[in-house]
Amino acid sequence: MSLYDDAVLVLKGYEDQPELRDAYLEHLAAHPDGVYKPCRAGHVTASALVIDPAAGRVLLTLHKKLGLWLQMGGHCEPGDDTLVAAALREAREESGIASGLSVLPGGPVRLDRHPIPAPCHWHLDVQYAALAPAGAVAEISEESLDLRWFPYEEVAAVADTSVVRLMEATLARLGG
Secondary structure, eight states, rough: OOHHHHHHHHHHOOOOHHHHHHHHHHHHHHHHHHHHOOOOOOOEEEEEEEEEEETTEEEEEEETOOOOHHHHHHOOOTOOOSHHHHHHHHHHHHHHHOOOEEEOOSSSSSSEEOOHHHHHEOEEEEEEEEOOOOTTTOOTTEEEEEEEEGGGGGGGHBHHHHHHHHHHHHHHHTOO
């Protein structure tokens, strides 16, 4: 199965945000290359909010280009077989947590479509949550200006609405 096929299956199985989900599916139907960065009409990205439920904290990266505190994530690459694999790869690369991350069961937590500068127009982000092992230690990557664990209650003060919604949806799925 190709990454494109996986993306279509994942999105068809995603039951929340039906209008946005349908827009993603329409985009992919019109753009068979829509899972990769060269698709200038927009492309699917995969991200993961790294969360440590035992300590009540989330790991955010201060994005080098955007200057915003965000979850880990980015472009799908030809070696990615699935969206969840892409999200985990990005989480490991950007967090420095080389082992022990596991995806929160249940598929994507949220979708977030946001504009980006030309030549492309849109990121169609499929957002997962990655559970960090208790006491995980993060290491900053070249893609970040900073990397920091934030208690749940501090996220709204530092991150944008999309990150706050992703955290809230993750906590709801965790049952807390």
